[in-house]
Amino acid sequence: MEIERAILPYLADLEGAVDNLAQTWRPEDPAYRADLYRQTMTSLSFAYFMYFHATPEHPDWGPLWNPVYTLQPNPDDIYVFTPIRGDLVYRVSGNRGTCKILSFTIQGKMSGTVDEMPRPNAHNDYDDTDLGLALGEDFEVVFSAERPEGYTGKWAQIDPQAGAMYLRYRRYDWAGETDPELSIECLSPVPPKPRLTPEQILDKIREMAKFPKRKTNLYFAMQNGVMERVGWNVFEPIRMQGALVKQVYWPANFQFDPDEALIVETEIPAHAPYWNIQLNDPYFNALEYVYRLSSTNGAMAKLSSDGKFRAVIALEDPGVPNWLDPAGFTEGGIYGRWYDCDSEPLPTIKRVKLAELRDHLPADTPVVTPEERDQELRTRVRACQRRRRW
DSSP, X not given: OOOOSSSXXXXXXXXXXXXXXXXXXXXXXXXXXXXXXXXXXXXXXXXXXXXXXXXXXXXXXXXOSSSSSOSSOOTTEEEXXXXXXXXXXXXXEEEOOSOSEEEEEEESSOTXXXXXXXXXXXXXXXXXXXXXXXXXXXXXXXXXXXXXXXOOSOEEEOOTTOOEEEEEEEOSSTTTOOOOEEXXXXXXXXXXXXXXXXXXXXHHHHHHHHHHHHHHHXXXXXXXXXXXXXXXXXXXXXXXXXXXXTEEEEEEEEEOOTTEEEEEEEOOOSSOSEEEEEEEOTTSOBOOOSSSOOEEETTTOOBOTTSOEEEEEOSSOOSSSSEEOOTTOSEEEEEEEXXXXXXXXXXXXXXXXXXXXXXXXXXTOOOOOHHHHHHHHHHHHHHHHTSOOO
């Protein structure tokens, strides 16, 4: 075969991601264009792992979403993935760790790899409680379409059309919990991992170039769908099809002026094993969450004396608990989650003048000093950096 002397022709489909500016809230804004360039580079970088790192026959965990690959990850989660095949048998083994939740999601196609995600998508979903994995336990689980003959250990069924498995290592206490240490092996007989042919390499590079557009096609539509249905500063409860069936999301699109603040308020379910809230930018990326307080969860948050959770979104530190720092953005997305809770309250958002903020909060709302905020942020940075993130 004849190969181009330049690599750029194989990356021509990257322009499709920039064309998706038309799907954003401000397509003529040069800052939006620059942000989308950056997002495109992030997705292209990640796509190498998607297409070149592992194969279904030779699986291995690769980074999926994390503080670098920020296409709407949960800041409490580290995500890893591997390609698999539904007709093969796999063993996941290692140590469970002590993170709040360890979950396994199996599906047919990963987002970004196809122009349109299939429905249904060969989903299977398990967490550590489903599989009976105790904190800190060494374990192994076999994943296959049918239980292997004579096998009596832990087993999880996967759809025959399965094409990928991804894991969430979800921490509540970022500093006090430990992530799993896991391997995955294919137990079915397979040949050695082959050297790629020139044709295979070029095909994969072309698919990498298509990946950023496919991602934004999916995620912009999700964010814009919330806008179309409920508008600004209103939450909408959503369940995703197949993945994390125990989880209810509550997304919203936020907007405020620089001299304003948004107050998020909600009841907390009586039984709430896990919940959180995070801020996203206008392109569905999680905002910086290592060096910014752009998220919190049920272990970190401070509840008001009436038992409610109240957070404040503002450009500058409002000096109250549960500041959600929007990292310079005055519009973007919010995602909250109730996981395996006994009720699903729908939070509210109130838009107020920042100077009048305390008039809209309980009278006994504590003052958070600059020194206390600095310590809160430093604790967060250390805890996040000590995780294996990619």
